[in-house]
Amino acid sequence: MARHPMMSFIRLTAPAGVVAAVLIGIAPHAFAACASPAEFGRWLQGFKKEAVAQGISPQTVSYALDGLSYDPATIAKDRGQGVFAQSFLQFSGRMVSSNRLQVGGALLKKYSDTFRRIEQQYGVPGPVLVAFWGLETDFGKVMGNMETMRSLATLSFDCRRPEEFQEQLIYALRVIERGDLTPAQMRGPAHGEVGQFQFQPKNYYEFGVDFDGDGRIDLVKSAPDSLASAANYLQSKGWRANQPWLEQVRVPADLPWDQADVTIKKPRSFWAQHGVSYLNGKPIPADDLPSGLVLPMGRNGPAFLAYPNFDIYLDWNQSLVYTTTAAYYATRLAGGPPLNRGNAPTESLGLAETKEIQQRLAKLGLDVGKIDGVVGAASRQAIRTMQVKYGLPADGYPSAELLSRLRGGG
Numbered sequence: 001m002a003r004h005p006m007m008s009f010i011r012l013t014a015p016a017g018v019v020a021a022v023l024i025g026i027a028p029h030a031f032a033a034c035a036s037p038a039e040f041g042r043w044l045q046g047f048k049k050e051a052v053a054q055g056i057s058p059q060t061v062s063y064a065l066d067g068l069s070y071d072p073a074t075i076a077k078d079r080g081q082g083v084f085a086q087s088f089l090q091f092s093g094r095m096v097s098s099n100r101l102q103v104g105g106a107l108l109k110k111y112s113d114t115f116r117r118i119e120q121q122y123g124v125p126g127p128v129l130v131a132f133w134g135l136e137t138d139f140g141k142v143m144g145n146m147e148t149m150r151s152l153a154t155l156s157f158d159c160r161r162p163e164e165f166q167e168q169l170i171y172a173l174r175v176i177e178r179g180d181l182t183p184a185q186m187r188g189p190a191h192g193e194v195g196q197f198q199f200q201p202k203n204y205y206e207f208g209v210d211f212d213g214d215g216r217i218d219l220v221k222s223a224p225d226s227l228a229s230a231a232n233y234l235q236s237k238g239w240r241a242n243q244p245w246l247e248q249v250r251v252p253a254d255l256p257w258d259q260a261d262v263t264i265k266k267p268r269s270f271w272a273q274h275g276v277s278y279l280n281g282k283p284i285p286a287d288d289l290p291s292g293l294v295l296p297m298g299r300n301g302p303a304f305l306a307y308p309n310f311d312i313y314l315d316w317n318q319s320l321v322y323t324t325t326a327a328y329y330a331t332r333l334a335g336g337p338p339l340n341r342g343n344a345p346t347e348s349l350g351l352a353e354t355k356e357i358q359q360r361l362a363k364l365g366l367d368v369g370k371i372d373g374v375v376g377a378a379s380r381q382a383i384r385t386m387q388v389k390y391g392l393p394a395d396g397y398p399s400a401e402l403l404s405r406l407r408g409g410g
Helices: 037-053 058-065 072-079 088-095 098-110 112-122 126-137 148-157 162-178 201-207 223-236 268-273 308-316 320-333 351-363 377-390 400-408
Strands: 246-249 290-294 303-306
Touching: 037 058, 037 148, 037 162, 058 148, 058 162, 072 148, 088 320, 098 112, 098 126, 098 320, 112 126, 112 223, 126 223, 126 320, 148 162, 162 201, 201 223, 223 308, 246 320, 268 290, 290 308, 303 320, 308 320, 351 377, 351 400, 377 400
Parallel strands: none
Antiparallel strands: 246 303, 290 303
């Protein structure tokens, strides 16, 4: 979830190892000078006083923070965070495997009563939750093993984003004081995410649910608590019960490609009028349901209609590759068809080439957002602008042809 409760994806950490293999390391930048680790102990004493001032009991503060030391491994992971470099077809091919479909289907049956109760209370269907569960932690099997309190304290002392992590550290203390977890039970990736859905402490505290009725909220060992808490979060962001989130479609060769983006919503009748159909050739309904045409590999690749519920996916995680994969996985678990790869072979530029496109667009005065090889909403709009100028189909996808034109300067 953005700053994922979950952190943004490209996340500051991979989902507890599940996605770590698809990150490309970035050489450390010249970060601002930070205080010496030797000052950590004095800083921690000051933070303890601040935590008490914010209402945490002295007993909890002492229990959770006494004896903590600065963790160089946390800083190394923070400095070495990478950029997500796989295309949608590569990532979805890995993550929506036949094994993960089988395991996900088995879990839907195993917890069928739990999912029924969750959907009645929060409106979120089981396949949506199981897909996130699988992508985040491989269904609770890979949650990370770093000491959460030590990691959060180290990042709170660090000079890069201290306010952000100090807030999370305060909420981690509240989770402990509420009796949900002990400090020893709070383990995960380097940036403080905890549990089967990788909630950050603030979201753990605010959206955690005791769904198994044992008197505490355990998002580490309790599947019912974890699933219901994820549903509670999604509902809080506006999830619409009994509404679709993503559907695969076929697109004709000629479309107003400049309207094809998750950020551009049209009545479904707009796409029906332009010849968009379901994979089996059946026309899509010509109704007023808001929908955006998502082309994660450009006009020749897979195509999806994304509905308002898909915006909740983007709140969970800002990466279009991740969210489209998670939403597609959920459709498969709900009985939807296998992936249609599109109308023609698709190309996928490397990280360096995509960054070059962003750099050249920025030099032309276009807003591309961060120049990092990740094509977000700003980069897609800038790409469309130049595609229109060059007379190319304006699908917002970085292509070798666009790069060639940009290099040629015309």
